[in-house]
Each structure stands twice: as structure tokens, then as C-alpha cells.
Amino acid sequence: GDAAEAPREGLLWNLEWPSCHMVVSTVARGRHVLEILSGGRQIEDSPLIFEVVARDCSPLGRRLVASDAGECVCDRWSVPVGSGCSPLEVMVPVVLVCGGLVLWLLVSVYVEGRVSRADRAWIVHxxxxxxxxxxxxxxxxxxxxxxxxxxxxxxxxxxxxxxxxxxxxxxxxxxxxxxx
Structure with missing residues (x-):
């Protein structure tokens, strides 16, 4: 009948009749039946059957998947880096090497300070x-x-x-x- 249906963001549906506006939202994937009553009676276009599918995040970048809320997030084997996702097999070695360099630098500064203080004890004026x-x-x-x-x-x-x-x-x- 008189209803205009327009999908929004994959999980939201705007249903407009001449006298009402309704937003239906769900994160449960699959087929759903929506029964609409007005004044205790089912309206002419009711029930509605709609299907909720997982959001397709592939156009937005590699390693992005849809969360249960319909947001595009990094998959479990990657981490957010900037506006995209980086695989753990790249990030773990990078973090370990950087951490190792920082640790080496701190130990070197500490040892050099200790040696310098020990050497000053042997300097006789x-x-x-x-x-x-x-x-x-x-x-x-x-x-x-x-x-x-x-x-x-x-x-x-x-x-x-x-x-x-x-x-x-x-x-x-x-x-x-x-x-x-």
C-alpha cells in the first residue's frame, strides 16, 4: 500500500505511512517478521518480512569484518593501525624489535653510567x-x-x-x- 520502505545502514529500516514514522533496528541476523498494529488491529501492510544480513566491510579495507552491532572492525588476527588494520604477524615482530631496542638502549645507558662512576673512583688528582x-x-x-x-x-x-x-x-x- 501506502508504505515506502528504504534500507539504512543494512540493519535499520525506515517505514513511513501517511500518519506515522517507525525505525526498526536489530542485530540478530536472519529473517524476521514484524507485525504492526494500529488501534489494536493489524494494518493493511502487516506483517512485514525482512532479512538482516552481515554488513559487507570488504570495500572499506582488508581484514575488516562486521561486528554484531554492524560496525566494521578489525578481525581477531589483526590490530587497528591508523584507518586500517595490520596483521598480527607483522605487528608482533615490530613491537618486539622496538621494545628490544628501547630495552637495549636503557641497559646501555645504565651500564655506561655505572662504569663512568666506577672509573671516577680511580682518577687521582x-x-x-x-x-x-x-x-x-x-x-x-x-x-x-x-x-x-x-x-x-x-x-x-x-x-x-x-x-x-x-x-x-x-x-x-x-x-x-x-x-x-
Missing amino acids: EADVKFCPQSLLAQGSQGVVLLAEYKGTEVAVKASLGGDPSTLMSMVPEGGWGDG
């Missing part, structure tokens, strides 16, 4: 070593060993000399253990 006059402990053909104080502790300082041992002795202040 000449101003921190206080030589005692007449502190020659040993002398050989390669150099001398002198008694000194470093951070409050007596230490032996070995110095290689290319010539006369008195070259190193000239570095020892005349005042002895002085303040430095």
Missing part, C-alpha cells in the same frame, strides 16, 4: 696526594716508590722516571705532609 719529604721507599732502574698521603690514608706512589730520580723528589713540598 695530583693536588689530592700529599708527599712527605724524605719519603723515598724504594728506587730501581725504572723509577721510584714514594710515601704519600691520599684522603687521609698512607699510600705508596710508584713513578716511572726517564732519568734522574731527583726529578720526582722535586715535586715533594718542603713542608712535608702539609695541607696541599
Whole structure:
């Protein structure tokens, strides 16, 4: 009769009669019977039989499937990337490699910092070593060993000399253990 039927988005139907407007929505796929009553009596075009089918998402992109609500979503073996879907067999290695690189970078920075701090403990500045006059402990053909104080502790300082041992002795202040 007087009804105009127009499908909308696959699951919605607009039914218009001269005196009413009705929207029917369902996510249940298959054939359905819709009985329309007005004033307790069935209208002339009732019942209506309509079929709900799965939405075809293939024109929108690969790996898209229709959800139960009729929306196009990525299939279970892919993940959303931008406006499309990327297969897990591509995304898992990418994420693992990127994660591995970030982890390697963090470990490298941490280890480098630890090594740098450990190396600083071995750097001795000449101003921190206080030589005692007449502190020659040993002398050989390669150099001398002198008694000194470093951070409050007596230490032996070995110095290689290319010539006369008195070259190193000239570095020892005349005042002895002085303040430095």
C-alpha cells in the first residue's frame, strides 16, 4: 500500500505511512517478521518480512569484518593501525624489535653510567696526594716508590722516571705532609 520502505545502514529500516514514522533496528541476523498494529488491529501492510544480513566491510579495507552491532572492525588476527588494520604477524615482530631496542638502549645507558662512576673512583688528582719529604721507599732502574698521603690514608706512589730520580723528589713540598 501506502508504505515506502528504504534500507539504512543494512540493519535499520525506515517505514513511513501517511500518519506515522517507525525505525526498526536489530542485530540478530536472519529473517524476521514484524507485525504492526494500529488501534489494536493489524494494518493493511502487516506483517512485514525482512532479512538482516552481515554488513559487507570488504570495500572499506582488508581484514575488516562486521561486528554484531554492524560496525566494521578489525578481525581477531589483526590490530587497528591508523584507518586500517595490520596483521598480527607483522605487528608482533615490530613491537618486539622496538621494545628490544628501547630495552637495549636503557641497559646501555645504565651500564655506561655505572662504569663512568666506577672509573671516577680511580682518577687521582695530583693536588689530592700529599708527599712527605724524605719519603723515598724504594728506587730501581725504572723509577721510584714514594710515601704519600691520599684522603687521609698512607699510600705508596710508584713513578716511572726517564732519568734522574731527583726529578720526582722535586715535586715533594718542603713542608712535608702539609695541607696541599
